Amino acid sequence: MTLSILAVVAVTGAALGIGTYGVKLARTTSDLFVASRAVSPWWNAAAISGEYLSAASFLGVSGLMLKFGASALWLPVGFTAGYLTLLLFVAAPLRRFGSYTIPDFAEARLPAPYMRLLAAGIVLLISGCYLVPQLKGAGVTLRAITDAPYWVGVAIVSLIVALNVGLGGMRGVTYVQAFQYWVKMFAIALPALLLLIHLGGLSARAALFGAELPTTGPSGMTVELDKPTTLTFPDTGETRTVPAGELRIPPDTSIPVADGIDAQTGDEWSRPVAESGRGSPLLIYSLLLATFLGTMGLPHILVRFYTNPDGSAARRTTVRVLGLLGVFYLFPAVYGLLGRAFTPELYVTGDTDSVVLRVPAAAWPGPMGDILAAIVAAGAFAAFMSTASGLLVSIAGTVSHDVLPGRRSRRRARFRLVSVLGMIPPALLALATPDVDISVLVGWAFALAASTFCPLLLLGVWWPRLSATGAAAGMLAGATVATGMIAAGLIGDVSEDTAAGAILTQPAAVSVPIAFATMIAISLRQAPRNVSAVMAALHVPEPVSP
């Protein structure tokens, strides 16, 4: 416990220190002849992966897996495969084009006065939406290691990130961000591997993965509930609300489950596809669509590709990102699996997002478990701190550069103001949605990106006839449909068991086709413009340097 707090404080301190001094350290300091050396694809790929791996990857995937079973693993599949579409269709042309942010691209490809402003607005929407799960991760983590209420973690981390960006103000330097990837990789892989070695297999608990429901075992189970909870007891089928406090569950009974969780037998739990619910094909396809197409529209990721010297370097970088992420995502599954065996009490409390943090101490009681728990907690902090900072820099930069451009001298002050104010809406949203899973929240950010910037980029790069009006209408339609459906799902409190509920949980299957169709239909109605110069800039390979 104390160890975890120390580790978290150390990571936070290091992050703040890097914000202040890291820029100086990570520049190429040399006497001569090093300035023109570009960043290599490996460094770049690690930096992109470091920026990308957020609370959703570090905590959310395992939590969702514990809750719903193997069907949650489609999420990391999509998170990684998104880079495949990026690699095939966008990475190299966009690098050749030279644009830094998505508003840059939008304005240069489709010269219309409102284009930059519209794209900037959507950057704010996506970044804000992506910030919510990071802050939720903060609340969950701090609660798991200190028993502080959920809102404390959200408030503290919002404040730290806002101050860090407001005072330090810079996007993480490539080398620092690359280092972050290895910190996260180490923090999730080392405990997972050591735990697997320590346990030497799960034969004693193999029943958990058979036809039975998980049980409390011969000694029963005691769960501490911090609020009145509605529980379903699978043995009797009854549902009742249990008051806060200690709940004793007798030996050899099936474990009761909190609201929103289905009691699943091992067989059901380990199947990646199901007839209905979380594993329903409709939901899975919608989720895959969102992640496949949404990755390219994440504002804080795309700017990192600017560092590549040319188009082919951008491609090489993307291939390496695929590898680095692929390796990382092996480990969340380990925690989900161990969680089902060692921390079944999370089914009762419903706090499944904290499974990564709780498994080490539960599976390996004693000092070793505490050390591993501290490592994992530090990694989780690194994950959401770095992603949240990157997103906030995007928000503040977009506002001070695109939305309210003005005198250079005032831009700095505005950047600071926005980095504090911009944190407030996501923080409030995070406080309002304590019961929505981190990964579901992230899914929304991806759905938004997939139904706005993805069609803009894909059609903008590959279809000369795309018109400014068409692109604007398509992005507006996609954003409206996606946010409208998400909001309806939140307000209506839908269950994922029906097709309607599934599509409201993950709206990409509806909103992405609408966005594409709107863009294409409206562009076709307008006279084609001559865009051969822009198309050449996007597609003609760089000359071989002399």
Next chain:
Amino acid sequence: MDVLLGVLLGVVLSASVFAVSRLAAPRRVLAPGEEGVRAALHAAAATLPHLRKGLTRESAGKAIGHLHALTQAAGVLIDDGESVLASDGMPTKDLGWLPDSERVEVVRGPEPFGNTVVAPLIVGGERIGRLAAFYGPERRLRPEDTRVVSEVAALVSAQVELSALAEQEERLAQAELRALRAQISPHFIYNALAAVANSIHTKPEEARELLTEFAEFTRYAFRGNRSYVTLADELHYVEKYLRLEQARFGDRLQVRVSVAPEVLTAVVPVLSMQPLVENAVRHGVEKAVGPCRVEILGADLDTDVELTVRDGGAGMTAEAATAALEGRGEGIGLANVHARLQSTFGPEYGLEVQSTPGEGTVVKMLVPKFRAGVRA
């Protein structure tokens, strides 16, 4: 629940349909009776971008269809006084009967041309070609027809004139660059060659290397026809330049280059850093006695890039610094770079000189990471 979903989807879909219809339908600012005016305006606007590239066979060919629609004649033709550039709706043979005049003329041509209006295309007081509109033998000419054809000819002339202006602007930018290239001082060339000569007997290997660097540098500085390069390229040649200067000054010139790798892909006008560094060396080292430090720093400001060249030389007064930027002081290198940066990136960007006598000079250069149309 399903009802709520249905309502929501309905609302969203109808909102999208509404948005589509609002955005896609051509906005009716004109009454239906004025449809003709609208069509004419459209045809006129459509010709503009083509002709702004100058009057060639290609641009005339692209514009001729719209000109045809604009005159509402049976056929139109553009020539450059000798050969036909483009025509639409009529054959292009046997046109010897077309009058060659400085004014708009109406003639009756043979079958199938019929009544014809010919208007000269005049750019900069000089006739560069003709626009002819054929109305066929049946149609009687009305006074409007002559007016329309002469207006269309004026429109074409104005666009071609604009293209000539754009060409001149381009030439001006090229001339500025040539002026800068000419300024890379003969002094430096002499000194570099002298430094090579110095070491040719004692350290022949080094002399050979220096000579190669010199050759590469001069090719970059004098020969290249590119207007923009990546910052990595520019810095690469700045380093070559500095090596040559170091060969001359030895330990007296200490150089530190510290540039964030994230900014190396930014695109800058060619020879934008080099004059700043040459200034720093000239003012910092040549005028000082002891060792002198020249620093080149590059900082990533998210959407912008800030490059700093600092020397520990004699420095200058604030007035002299302002004068140098405006090109009134000695050496117009700084002014030239500043002007090119501002004309490329806008008034937000450019150079800034901070200097105090006795404490050296700091020149800061600010450029954006991306600007549409500026490519290496």
